Amino acid sequence: MTQKVAVLGTGKIGEALLSGMIRAGWAPEDLLVTARRPERAEELRARHGVTPVGNTEAAKTADTLILTVKPQDMGALLDELAPHIPADRLVISGAAGIPTAFLEERLAKGTPVVRVMTNTPALVDEAMSVISPGTHATQEHLATAEDIFGAVGKTLRVPEGQQDACTALSGSGPAYFFYLVEAMTDAGILLGLPRDKAHDLIVQSAIGAAVMLRDSGEHPVKLRENVTSPAGTTINAIRELENHGVRAALIAALEAARDRSRELASGTKD
Numbered sequence: 001m002t003q004k005v006a007v008l009g010t011g012k013i014g015e016a017l018l019s020g021m022i023r024a025g026w027a028p029e030d031l032l033v034t035a036r037r038p039e040r041a042e043e044l045r046a047r048h049g050v051t052p053v054g055n056t057e058a059a060k061t062a063d064t065l066i067l068t069v070k071p072q073d074m075g076a077l078l079d080e081l082a083p084h085i086p087a088d089r090l091v092i093s094g095a096a097g098i099p100t101a102f103l104e105e106r107l108a109k110g111t112p113v114v115r116v117m118t119n120t121p122a123l124v125d126e127a128m129s130v131i132s133p134g135t136h137a138t139q140e141h142l143a144t145a146e147d148i149f150g151a152v153g154k155t156l157r158v159p160e161g162q163q164d165a166c167t168a169l170s171g172s173g174p175a176y177f178f179y180l181v182e183a184m185t186d187a188g189i190l191l192g193l194p195r196d197k198a199h200d201l202i203v204q205s206a207i208g209a210a211v212m213l214r215d216s217g218e219h220p221v222k223l224r225e226n227v228t229s230p231a232g233t234t235i236n237a238i239r240e241l242e243n244h245g246v247r248a249a250l251i252a253a254l255e256a257a258r259d260r261s262r263e264l265a266s267g268t269k270d
Ligand SMILES: NC(=O)C1=CN([C@@H]2O[C@H](COP(=O)(O)OP(=O)(O)OC[C@H]3O[C@@H](n4cnc5c(N)ncnc54)[C@H](OP(=O)(O)O)[C@@H]3O)[C@@H](O)[C@H]2O)C=CC1
Pocket: 008, 009, 010, 011, 012, 013, 014, 034, 035, 036, 037, 040, 055, 068, 069, 070, 071, 073, 076, 077, 094, 095, 096, 117, 118, 119, 120, 171, 172
């Protein structure tokens, strides 16, 4: 029998996942979506051919429910859904910070819950999604989550205790790279290059570096050393990065992201 999957709270992440599932072969008629605004629901139907429904109908009919609302909206959504979700349905949470226990406390006793942290490269099938089981989730439930999120990139199972760290690294990770590209493009402008050329140079360098990191099998230190000639240009840049504490800033930044993920666990922190 065909399995129905519902994405509830279909914003940026929900739509990225949905579009990837369709690219990977899911039939749009087996995908249900919910949105808070009617115009958003219609937009999703027009773009993807999926069926917009209310949260209650999704709760009653879907075999797997994927909740992709903001952490602060999770409590209200669960209150609305809980009376309608049969306890044998899989509920996947994609929200930062929210522990599986938060869902288990609000859903029918024994409901299987899986927590997933993905990232926006899902839009180009290059997501990194980390997956953790709740108390009642079996290997089969984890495999279902892997099947769904595997449609948009790589998946990795981690103990739930590592989810906040993973959120800081890969969930937020793409933003740090976009930020670096933005700053390096500004540097190109300072050095006299037109913005579009500076952008192209940096983006292609980022792609080249990313492919080498993925495919060369070399440690990042070795890859950097290969660029860094004695008395050359690169070492002068590296000295400035060290002088400005960029390494320490990155460690502090990711620690702050991890702490914020922990803080979001209550589902109420604005
Ligand atoms: N953006 C990212 O890079 C990542 C985000 N996440 C997590 O994914 C989740 C979603 O993030 P993101 O997609 O960026 O956020 P969005 O705000 O784009 O998406 C959330 C959507 O949920 C809708 N919504 C809220 N409450 C309800 C409700 N009760 N019923 C139906 N729809 C509802 C919102 O409607 P409205 O448009 O009206 O507000 C919105 O469209 C978050 O929990 C976040 O932590 C995880 C990994 C990466």
